[in-house]
Amino acid sequence: MERSCQLLGGVNLAVDYQKMKDAYYGTGGYENGSYLKKHPRESETKYENRKEVSYYLNYVAPTVDGHINPIFREPATRDWKGSVSDLWQLFSEDADCAGTSISDFMKMASLPAKLYGVSFIVVDNFEVKNQPTNKEDVIIQRIMPYAYVITPDKVKKYEIDRMGRLLSITFSEDPDEDINTEEELVYRTLTATEWKVTDEGGETIHKQGTHNLGIVPVVPLLSRKQKLDKELPSSEFNAIIRT
Numbered sequence: 711m712e713r714s715c716q717l718l719g720g721v722n723l724a725v726d727y728q729k730m731k732d733a734y735y736g737t738g739g740y741e742n743g744s745y746l747k748k749h750p751r752e753s754e755t756k757y758e759n760r761k762e763v764s765y766y767l768n769y770v771a772p773t774v775d776g777h778i779n780p781i782f783r784e785p786a787t788r789d790w791k792g793s794v795s796d797l798w799q800l801f802s803e804d805a806d807c808a809g810t811s812i813s814d815f816m817k818m819a820s821l822p823a824k825l826y827g828v829s830f831i832v833v834d835n836f837e838v839k840n841q842p843t844n845k846e847d848v849i850i851q852r853i854m855p856y857a858y859v860i861t862p863d864k865v866k867k868y869e870i871d872r873m874g875r876l877l878s879i880t881f882s883e884d885p886d887e888d889i890n891t892e893e894e895l896v897y898r899t900l901t902a903t904e905w906k907v908t909d910e911g912g913e914t915i916h917k918q919g920t921h922n923l924g925i926v927p928v929v930p931l932l933s934r935k936q937k938l939d940k941e942l943p944s945s946e947f948n949a950i951i952r953t
Contacts, residue, residue, distance in 0.1 A: 725862075727861070733951045743760070743762065744761065774821070785813050786816075801854065806856055807856045820931065825947065826945055827945045828931065828933065829931045830859070830879070830928050832927065833855050834857075866880045866882060876926040877901065879899070879926060880898070881898060891909070893909060904919065904921065905920075
């Protein structure tokens with residue numbers, strides 16, 4: 711008996727991910743002082759002078775890094791065997807098609823996960839008309855799955871079951887050269903059986919297809935030991951950022 715246990719999740723729009731990013735990198739309002747509040751009786755001249763002489767003591771970056779760096783101080787021990795072990799070896803050496811090893815890639819994915827509370831690792835494959843028919847050509851041409859990271863500010867919506875497993879996810883991305891659109895962003899939806907790229911409202915379908923994975927090819931990387939819930943988890947560094 712199949713039971714429906716879908717829960718509609720979504721981004722908490724009250725979360726200011728840009729301010730979190732600025733707090734870590736010391737950019738934006740932390741760099742130019744615009745995050746300082748203007749006092750009711752403060753003149754505009756004094757307010758501008760106060761912003762000009764202000765400075766930012768960045769406690770966020772070393773605190774976040776202090777949670778991440780010890781995890782990756784020693785390389786993880788990975789072992790794989792079987793007929794596709796050479797493909798796994800290639801993926802471990804170049805996980806994102808930009809020469810990033812799997813260890814470095816996971817460290818990169820851990821930064822937004824720790825800073826924002828969660829990041830999403832997407833596993834995708836190349837869209838090619840003539841897919842290689844043998845493993846040797848796959849390795850030579852590097853036409854095989856690769857991974858990339860989606861930060862929570864790009865997630866538009868998702869569905870999970872009661873165990874917190876993803877049933878579908880929709881996130882924004884820059885349109886590629888094959889998509890003829892004037893929109894600055896398009897939205898990719900991934901499920902356990904299909905994928906599609908649409909406009910924001912989901913009405914115009916630019917691309918679509920199916921796959922036989924049986925699961926959503928996305929892994930939520932949570933900063934704490936918890937399940938993905940109806941709302942995205944909050945950052946454990948909110949108090950420091952607010953301070």
